Amino acid sequence: MRDAMSMPSLPDAHTLFQHAACGLLLCASDGTILQANATFCGWLGYGAGELLGKKKLQDLLTIGGRVFHQTHWLPLMQVQGSVSEVLLDMRQRQGQAIPMLFNAVRREHEGVRYDEIAVFVASDRRKYEQQLQLARNEAGILNEQLAAADRRKDEFLATLAHELRNPLAPLRNVLEVLRLAQLDDPQLCWARDVLGRQLGHMTHLVDDLMEVSRITRGRLELRRASVELAPVVEAALHSVASLAAQSGHKVHVEQWPHAIWLDADATRLGQMVSNLLTNAVKYTPVNGSIWLDVACTAQDVHLTVRDSGIGIAPEHLDTVFDMFSQLEPALSRAQGGLGIGLSLVRGLAELHGGSISARSDGVGQGSTFELRLPLPAVPLAAPAPVDRRLLAGTREGKVLVIDDSADAAESLALALDILGYEVRTAYDGPAGIAAAQAFTPRVILLDIGLPHMNGYDVARRLRGEPCGQHAILVAVTGWGQDKDRKMASDAGFDLHLTKPVDFYELDAVLQKMLQAS
Template identity: 55%
Template structure:
């Protein structure tokens, strides 16, 4: 009785299963089928049992697969798992089904037990997954494209801002060389100079963001004293702090604090930290900078008594474009990228920077840590390039499509005792050079009609142009731009806005027959 009850229960489970169940002979003849399989295929059990083989219900292509793959696999390994086959419905429709089969042998009787599931919904789900993956890949590609556009925009913006900065800086240099006595003119000149320097710093930070994003930052490391970077930074921020009547107290150790670093980048790190301290310190406030060695680390601390950092923002001050306050509430401008650049530059050097504050109104402290270097600082080379300043009259051709830039640089060089002429496009530059045979040509790259690269190459091809000192002066300051200038025949590459002392060093070195080179990187 118990056996009969168990068999009856099994029959109920077979008939009411949520999947299609079949039993077939070894050649595929259906011996038993449940209600779900009949429901899915549109056949009755009477139309299937003993009258059809399972392969008879398949599409032609799947029948071939059944013969070449299904039957041999079932014969060899006794089971087949998760094989998708297309079943023809009684009304002609095609149903995708997932088949699982087990072969059992009872004495001389061989039978196959088959379970099937309709996978129409699964195929819809998989198709949606494919579409979702495609959309995600398209979105990722769009993000990458937007990121490249952002980098290109920042680089282009920096270039375009550098062009107007050049005549502005030239004018401030001209005014510095004038013997001004009017206090208002002297004040106006100093204000203009400070603001040009500030704007130049912002433009350079924008360019640095682009360089970091594209992985184009190259370090020129050497053993140096961290105090040298401090001196350069203090000199750079001096006018900004003087204008705000801020007091800067610098404490340096008696012995050098040696690090293996890029001197220009280390000066940039210290300058950005001091700029940040000045920006968030009220007029008349005090700022401290201390340098020393702690264990195996060089340590620099910049502390101020300014607005401080709220506790919930301490961990975010180094994020790109992070601001402690909305721009309208701050007395000093900023892009929120200076501290991010500090962190990135220090990471390239194997160093760190941390921020600490007791809260709003309690000031803040930034601590830089770098590995100490035990090597000695090398002596400076003996063949140092001559300092800036006039050293004989030179004939100089200035080529720039920005008329203000060309004329202000011409006026500035005239003050140094040089003879200058100007041109504003590539073809005119070549013709003017042919006529005047200048000792040096200071040439922009982005010129109408013919680029500065093409003009330089043409000049180098002329017998009279082989010995002319060619200096590229451009807003494009990436490493590939400098290589392109060198390939075109330029001797040197300067980046706008022009550092007149760097230009005078090159002119004086050439007039003295020196091979020394100087390069300005904005």
Template identity: 50%
Template sequence: MPRSTPEEARLLILAPVGKDAALAGERFAAAGISCRACRTVAALASEVARGAAAVLVAEEALADGVEPLATVLDRQPVWSDLPVLLLTRPGADSPTVELALRRLGNVILLERPMRVAALVSAATMALRARARQYQSRAQLQSLEETDRRKDEFLATLAHELRNPLAPMRNAVEILRLAAVDLPSASGLADMMGRQVSQMVRLVDDLLEISRITRGTIELRRAPVELSRIVAMAVETSRPLVDGAGHRLEIALPDEPVWLDADATRLAQVISNLVNNAAKYTDPGGLIEIDARREGTEVVLRVRDSGMGMEPWLLPTVFDMFAQGKAASGRAPGGVGIGLTLVRSLVQMHGGSVSAESDGLGRGSVFTVGLPAGTCAAPPSMEESPALGDQVSGAERPDVLVVDDNTDAAESLAALLEILGARSRVVHEGTAAIAACETQAPQIIFLDIGMPNMDGYEVARRIRALPGAEAIHLVALTGWGQDKDRQRSEAAGFDRHLVKPVDVQILRSLLRHAGAWQVQRADAGTHPEDGAGPETAVAHTGFTSQE
């Protein structure tokens, strides 16, 4: 942690007569106070910018104005409030003194004549106050460093957790696709899929803590119909709702209700509210979602028949890490940021959210209000492919999987084969480059964190190969922060997907492999892929799967 510099320990003196400043300096030096005399206000301001513990100024020295010094003081960081000792003439305050009080901030008036001991004592008190400010600075810097390390830890933890989740999800999808005629195996696959999805949500929550506190969540707004957002949310929450045996009822207007919103983020809002309702409602309860347009607002409510809330809890229910006791005495689960995230995302959309409850055992109601949008020409959307839709025959794309994690690579390759691709697997960068030189694939799924040569360097070298501009490069990694996506884009990747990847995204990539090859070679653009709502965010611009 940086310590105070010698300049920051100085008492700067500005007196109208140089001899007065020198004499004062001698007195302070005798008391162990480091001093520096300045000839003008501008010189004083320059020294303050270099560092100072306090300033001693005679009233007469400010006759030509205080602006150079005031300008420097206005730029002080939040922890700093430099003491200014102002030696005044006896009697009523002059306009110069009034201006100094108004513009120089932490001004201490010392009326002359005064004893030398009193002057030294005043300066010593100012220096001690400044020393406490330096302590505050050190504490702030320590907190900032702790926060930075926390962000790094969360990112690393999420990466390490996502790596084993990737082959687990691949295996679940293989089992699900291969066990169509085996109901028992299909049930096991569904169960495993729900648990993997829950683990993915917990990992994502870890990163959301950092994003909320740093204010780095970004919205990708577009006209979107409310029923689509609700469908996305219900699909995410359905395993938790069904697992608890709840009944979910949805009432939406017959006519389309449009919003100018980030569909993925609003689906996250509704899903979090439904998950919260499921968590705090005893098994077999009722959860209701209803929405309607009220004037210039779209109002959506999530009601439950659960345990309700006491009045004292309502004002804090959206606070970070606030958690009540779950239904039937169960541990609430999660990390306690779901409702905090709801409030943040709703407010970013220009809306509001509130919670109501008539008390314990009376259920709860969460109300979200959002500005209504308009859409003159609703965007067309293709239906998501059915689970069994795979590419086949001559359309089968050639895919290369590059990952030093054998389980992750082999399971992804096996899943891609079932989905209709011809897959090859290599486990390090030089082998990937050699494979491209021998026979360039249409799509490469490339891990970033490989030893010897990382994925960024592999991507750059592949892009330098003749004809490699037609290859669709997909970064497949456990790293999912904005800086990671930016590095991937700079290295030549077309997509940045975060492990574990949803099977619908893989299917969409395979279906459009040929079109991407042609368009990248011709103009470097991507076709509309017609993916379902859960994959759309991964194919509109350079972004990661959230």
């Protein structure tokens, strides 16, 4: 008894865990670190608070380690529930790679799966370096494959956008002709407005495809200005009104007491609100309800869109903002969409310094999406109003339209002619050059994808002719990537516009450039 009482006290279980001779981890099945002992944290240079619930095991691995984790570790854990003596390189906080041996076993407690992991610093450097080099080689091959797939994706999206924009261009031109005609017949006015709304919707879908691609590549630049929120919301509500009415939905809008001004890109702001409303309409069964509310704090504005729709299961809340993500019940619906709307909203919100979040009580309980955007530190002044009305017969100047699509060329020429411009058309490169020599236009609107000679070659040729040396060359094309704009500039174009061109913007540009020249 005296010997037992004289024995020194031993450390408790918590102390043993924290200061064990190896790194000890407890991770969720997706890799999220739930517990990590002091030994492991010390090896990597992190504090426990920086890891627990904030990082996944794979986040701490090198690129080669992540590849091995994805291709070997995860399948083994799924099949046999454990891995033994797995060598992976981890990245210390300072950036240095450190080889480590892993042993892991998957457990289950009250229906929840988790992984117990023991980690040892490796010592056999030559063996581990050989394995690391192999993993690096595999990662290099995989990275090359991923890069090639990413390039093919960008090329596909660009080609798809080009092919869709070409038929949209004559439709937009015809719409402008109808607007300039000042129709009196109510039925024709209704048809014109329907055409305008649906054309706008189609254009937005194409723009969304390219916007997501630009965001993922970090190449989207915002055109910030002082923007009032109310007109943007009203336009977004108008854009989904027809779709909501078709499904019998009631849209409830809470009125906010004062004007809210943001330092934002008006076009992108409209895309965010429209996509949130479209998402609510799409995922709400017939005769449902949708609520839109706006509230302000001292620093932010919160725009909330709530619906009585199909709801979101808890396990899907983290994936609703992923590209091409769609909830299963909506896939069979006619207005299923492309699955990029919410991904675009998240990207645009983050570019504006804001965020987007989703809440739902579960399947069948509806969903709530809250868009947060920062308010400017200094109140913004309202910009001068812009008159977008165009009056027939008020313009002058000679314009040549060169496009291999007769519908696109003739419809654009007709709209410009109604405004008062003197217009000629041509349908390929050689004919366009001949028309320019005979007509000597002040402005040449030139498509790129022409037969016989592409638009770049036509532009270079025109710049060498007396008729084109001082003419204003404008590329009007379905190709709208950054590289396309650079190629146009290098070929001698003064301006690059993407189809379908906003007619007011085109007229404003023509007037500005004609006056400057």
